[in-house]
Amino acid sequence: MKYQKIGDIVVVKKELNEEEIKEIVNKTKCKTILLYTTQITGEFRTPHVKILYGNGTETIHKEYGCLFKLDVAKIMWSQGNIEERKRMAHISNENEVVVDMFAGIGYFTIPMAKYSKPKLIYAIEKNPTAYHYLCENIKLNKLNNVVPILADNRAVELKDVADRVIMGYVHKTHKFLDKAFEFLKDRGVIHYHETVAEKIMYERPIERLKFYAEKNGYKLLNYEIRKIKKYAPGVWHVVVDAEFEKV
Numbered sequence: 001m002k003y004q005k006i007g008d009i010v011v012v013k014k015e016l017n018e019e020e021i022k023e024i025v026n027k028t029k030c031k032t033i034l035l036y037t038t039q040i041t042g043e044f045r046t047p048h049v050k051i052l053y054g055n056g057t058e059t060i061h062k063e064y065g066c067l068f069k070l071d072v073a074k075i076m077w078s079q080g081n082i083e084e085r086k087r088m089a090h091i092s093n094e095n096e097v098v099v100d101m102f103a104g105i106g107y108f109t110i111p112m113a114k115y116s117k118p119k120l121i122y123a124i125e126k127n128p129t130a131y132h133y134l135c136e137n138i139k140l141n142k143l144n145n146v147v148p149i150l151a152d153n154r155a156v157e158l159k160d161v162a163d164r165v166i167m168g169y170v171h172k173t174h175k176f177l178d179k180a181f182e183f184l185k186d187r188g189v190i191h192y193h194e195t196v197a198e199k200i201m202y203e204r205p206i207e208r209l210k211f212y213a214e215k216n217g218y219k220l221l222n223y224e225i226r227k228i229k230k231y232a233p234g235v236w237h238v239v240v241d242a243e244f245e246k247v
């Protein structure tokens with residue numbers, strides 16, 4: 001039986017019978033079992049759920065020494081991104097200012113703020129529910145280097161502030177690159193996420209990054225592409241670490 005445990009809540013992707021529910025409850029001691037009925041969709045990445053057992057959908061998930069409070073019925077938690085969350089934890093340093101353009105509940109912001117200890121992370125999130133948990137998670141993890149901002153990142157006026165910009169979103173992410181370059185200092189790194197067909201996986205993200213760099217007066221100095229997870233048949237969720245300099 002395939003399931004995912006988020007805090008003390010179990011998430012499954014197919015209906016369960018009484019026996020299967022009992023087995024999962026015994027094995028995991030979960031308080032609730034939730035069925036995700038369709039794929040996570042929309043700009044807020046909201047799940048669609050049905051409660052199969054118990055009640056209460058808010059929990060605190062522990063991962064890599066960080067605490068993430070969330071309502072599993074309202075907010076996505078991607079197990080497939082675990083390695084990327086760990087990687088982001090250590091990629092910054094004490095001299096940097098970071099902008100997390102799609103912060104969610106702090107998926108990347110919280111581990112990065114805790115372990116890399118940058119001077120400041122501006123964590124921008126548009127969905128009020130996700131923003132609420134982002135603020136809770138900053139408190140839970142006792143962080144004093146995160147500024148949460150409830151807004152559409154395109155409406156945030158922060159120019160030339162960031163050594164590093166995180167774009168952890170996969171719905172036409174390139175449309176947000178103009179804004180990312182506005183946040184970026186004269187030299188800096190953008191972590192650009194995209195879902196892309198395997199055939200063009202090593203070309204399209206780079207073409208897009210070069211196009212928007214040039215448009216905004218930057219040049220691409222170097223880059224590295226990584227696979228995060230299989231997104232759909234023949235489609236990968238990738239991240240490009242790309243370093244730019246103003247020309």
Ligand SMILES: C[S@@+](CC[C@H](N)C(=O)[O-])C[C@H]1O[C@@H](n2cnc3c(N)ncnc32)[C@H](O)[C@@H]1O
Nearest residue numbers: 044045078081102104107125126127152153168
């Ligand atoms: C899917 S989450 C990021 C998931 C994360 N990368 C992970 O590891 O699971 C993306 C977040 O971006 C937010 N978002 C989407 N468009 C936005 C915008 N224009 N400005 C700010 N936040 C936005 C969504 O509400 C959502 O919380």
